[in-house]
Amino acid sequence: MNFDTRKLVVRYRRRHRAALDGVTMEVPSGSLFAVLGPNGSGKSTLMRALLGSVSFESGDVQVEGRSVSTWSRRELSRSVGAVTQSETVAFPLSVRELVSMGRYPHLGPLGVERADDRLAIEEALRRCEAGNLAEREVGTLSGGEFQRVRIARALAQRPRALILDEPTASLDIHHEMGILQLLRRSVDDGMTVVLITHQLNLAARFADRILLLDRGEVAAIGSVSEVLREEVLEEVYRWKLRVRRDPEAGYLTVTPLA
Amino acid sequence: MNRPRALHLVTWLILLFAIGGALMLSVRFGAVGLSTGEVLTALRGSGSATNRFIVVELRMPRAVMGILVGGGLALSGGVFQALLRNPLAEPYILGISGGAAAGAVLLLALGWVAVTSWALPLGAFVGAGVAILLVFGVALSADRRLDVRVLLLSGVVVGAFFSACIALIISLSDAPTVRSAVLWMMGSLSGSSWRSVAVVASYTLPGALILLSLARSLNVMAIGEETAGYLGTEVERVKRVAYGIASLIAAAGVAFAGIIGFVGLIVPHAVRMAVGSDHRRLLPLSFIAGGTFLVLADLLARVVLAPVEIPVGVITALVGVPFFLLLLRRSLRS
Numbered sequence: 001m002n003f004d005t006r007k008l009v010v011r012y013r014r015r016h017r018a019a020l021d022g023v024t025m026e027v028p029s030g031s032l033f034a035v036l037g038p039n040g041s042g043k044s045t046l047m048r049a050l051l052g053s054v055s056f057e058s059g060d061v062q063v064e065g066r067s068v069s070t071w072s073r074r075e076l077s078r079s080v081g082a083v084t085q086s087e088t089v090a091f092p093l094s095v096r097e098l099v100s101m102g103r104y105p106h107l108g109p110l111g112v113e114r115a116d117d118r119l120a121i122e123e124a125l126r127r128c129e130a131g132n133l134a135e136r137e138v139g140t141l142s143g144g145e146f147q148r149v150r151i152a153r154a155l156a157q158r159p160r161a162l163i164l165d166e167p168t169a170s171l172d173i174h175h176e177m178g179i180l181q182l183l184r185r186s187v188d189d190g191m192t193v194v195l196i197t198h199q200l201n202l203a204a205r206f207a208d209r210i211l212l213l214d215r216g217e218v219a220a221i222g223s224v225s226e227v228l229r230e231e232v233l234e235e236v237y238r239w240k241l242r243v244r245r246d247p248e249a250g251y252l253t254v255t256p257l258a
Numbered sequence: 259m260n261r262p263r264a265l266h267l268v269t270w271l272i273l274l275f276a277i278g279g280a281l282m283l284s285v286r287f288g289a290v291g292l293s294t295g296e297v298l299t300a301l302r303g304s305g306s307a308t309n310r311f312i313v314v315e316l317r318m319p320r321a322v323m324g325i326l327v328g329g330g331l332a333l334s335g336g337v338f339q340a341l342l343r344n345p346l347a348e349p350y351i352l353g354i355s356g357g358a359a360a361g362a363v364l365l366l367a368l369g370w371v372a373v374t375s376w377a378l379p380l381g382a383f384v385g386a387g388v389a390i391l392l393v394f395g396v397a398l399s400a401d402r403r404l405d406v407r408v409l410l411l412s413g414v415v416v417g418a419f420f421s422a423c424i425a426l427i428i429s430l431s432d433a434p435t436v437r438s439a440v441l442w443m444m445g446s447l448s449g450s451s452w453r454s455v456a457v458v459a460s461y462t463l464p465g466a467l468i469l470l471s472l473a474r475s476l477n478v479m480a481i482g483e484e485t486a487g488y489l490g491t492e493v494e495r496v497k498r499v500a501y502g503i504a505s506l507i508a509a510a511g512v513a514f515a516g517i518i519g520f521v522g523l524i525v526p527h528a529v530r531m532a533v534g535s536d537h538r539r540l541l542p543l544s545f546i547a548g549g550t551f552l553v554l555a556d557l558l559a560r561v562v563l564a565p566v567e568i569p570v571g572v573i574t575a576l577v578g579v580p581f582f583l584l585l586l587r588r589s590l591r592s
Contacts, residue, residue: 053487077490087482090343091535101478105490111474111538157489 001064001079001160001192003027003050008059010045010216018057019045021216027194027209032187034203035196036227037213038237043196044085046213047165050194051082077105081154083147083164089138095149096134099125102156124155127182144175151179161192168199180206200254204228212236228252269533273546277325280553284321285313287561315451323450323458324556325549327511328521330462332548334504335522336529336541337469340476341500342410349508349522352413352501353389356420358512361385363424363439367431378442379454379513385420386509392416394501404497406483444569445516447556454514461510465503466545472500473537480535518571521548524582531589551578 004026011018020042027033027050035043048054049061052068061068063076081102089098102124103117125131128148133141141149147167154162162183168176176199183193184206197203203210203224210227212220214236220227230243233254240257286292290312292300299305300313334349342351350356361381370377393416397409424443428436475496478486487493508522525548526540533539555573562568 048484051488053484073487073492074490077488080488082485082488084482084484084488087485088343090480091339091345091530093481093535097477097534097536098481101481101489104474104478107474 002029003061003063003161003192003194005046005049005061006059008049008061009057010042010049010054011057018216020049022059023213023216023218024059025211025218025221027192029192030187030190031208032184032193032195032206034207034210035194035213036198036200036203036210037219040215041213041236042216043213044165045216047082047084047163047194047196050163051080052076074105077157079159080161080163081157081159083150083154083162083167085165085169087150093138094134095130095136095138095141096121096125098138098149099130099134099153099156102153105157120158121156124152127155128152129178144171147171147175147179151182155186159191161194162186163194163196165196166198167195168197168202176202200228200233204252204254205249224252228254266533266539269543273543273550277546277550277553280550280557281321281325284324284553284557285317287557288312288317289565319452319455320447320450320556321553323447323455323515324553326455326458326462327447327515327518328525328552328555329545329549330458330466330507330511331518331522332525332529332544332551333466333469333541334508335548336526336537336544337472337476337500337504338522339526340480340537341497341504342406343480343482344410345527346523347410349504350417350512350517350519351410352393352505353416353420354386354505354508355512355517356417356424357389357392358382358386358509359443359517360420360423360427361388362442362516363427366439366442367427367435369435379457382516383509383513386505386512389416389420390502390505390509403494404501406497409501441569442516443571445518445571445574446559446567446569447515447552448567449514458510458514462507465507468503469500469507470541472496473541476500476537476541477535480537516569516571518552518574520574520578520582521552524578525551528582528585531585 005023008020008023009018010020023046035046037043045054049056050068052061052071063071100113100121103113103120106117107113125134128151130145130148130152133145133149138146138149151167168179171179180202183195187193195207207224209222210224211218212227212232219236220232228243230241233241233243242255242257244253245251246253282294282297285297286294292309292313296305296309297313300310303310331349335347338347338349338351339345361384362378365378365381393409393412396412397405428439431439475486475491478489478491479493479496483493526544529540529544529547533543552570552574555577556570558577559568559570559573
């Protein structure tokens, strides 16, 4: 499932500067596409734009070659799963109840779960190693468990694409790697994943392509080695950095210097 | 929380049994006590004319009104709690009670209507409608989206404004007017007739069906509007329909029964403690539980100090609050 934007401009009300200012980019089908950039560079806005939940001043977003505005919410949610930065659950809810919401776009008018829906829920829980959490109340989960459950809900949608906004923020290395490996495996099975992250080293290791945003504009786009270059990153992040290839592991690492 | 299906079934059976029992009790007891047999005879259209009149024309409409108003308030409260993602939300939160009371009190103070007049509910309904439109108007002004925080804030402020209007009118009124105004504001089902039941039902029943059809959307709205959209919900449409209908149901109830507090706040919470937060169960069960609760509260209001009738709003709070605190404490301990 591919996404592309053409000269996309998004401006929030009463803001002088555009949140996205002429962004043209393409997410190839079946790739892990990382979106990097400093705070406020427009990463989350790009996510909303790809999901059709923000209005454009100009330009367009296409999902599978069709303008995103022509997709109904329900149609889009059957194909694209999304995990936002955070959410709070207002009332007590079990993990299974939360994950089963991923099936809502697929249910008929009476909302009855069929065997296939239950299978999708079980599969999603298992893939996120959350099967043992199913009966727990969401409020009692740790940060890492909650993120896994939210990703499980998105997977329960059986989407062809996943868009995630900093899914590993505030997670320890173990859980972070677990989630990235899960995403990588999903991509290898044919899914398209758009991953918004601050973790340059994770992008270097797992991404197929990288988009680097800076103040709403495309600073760089391309393969890992095309984007993760010292002079590009230093200008965008305004910090002295060193980019090296790890001699043993074989991928690029970015180290901020003092 | 995910409870086994059998337990939900039991909850349904208990509540359905309770509502039937509450109806029967409410029709049996009063100034004239009747046996279950006499009630059933009267309902079949036989027995003494007096009994038939008491059962069919006085007590039945009153009990049915209790179910409609209590159920409507509880349902609407559950919907508001989901939409505002706030456990403190209740049906009157958009300033409806203030608007309705201001409309009713104004008519009473001007001496245009008697407490029993048909114009009184109309005035209250118009007042509630004005409050709803005001609050909606304010919350909609920013880029045609309904901002929940603005809605909540403007609802509280509009309510406060109408409270001031009521205080002003009351301070300028004579003692009998003040008394009837205060009694109206405390809520009562005493004026119920089949005609008023029909009016309230015509708002409440179709409205309830629409709200129940939104239950799945409300489930996802309760975890956040953005995520709800990504799970296929037309968030803006659901918000408008749900706020509008839940407010109308509350307004219809307020117009005929006055302000009956706490039902809309505590019944959804009590039901949530029993069956969890899935609105596909929570909303219908809240309707039944709210209806049962109000019918029983009205029964108490009539018989505790008979022949004096206590305002039912006083009973719902006096009985409902300790019961709710007990439930709350138990759920925290388990």
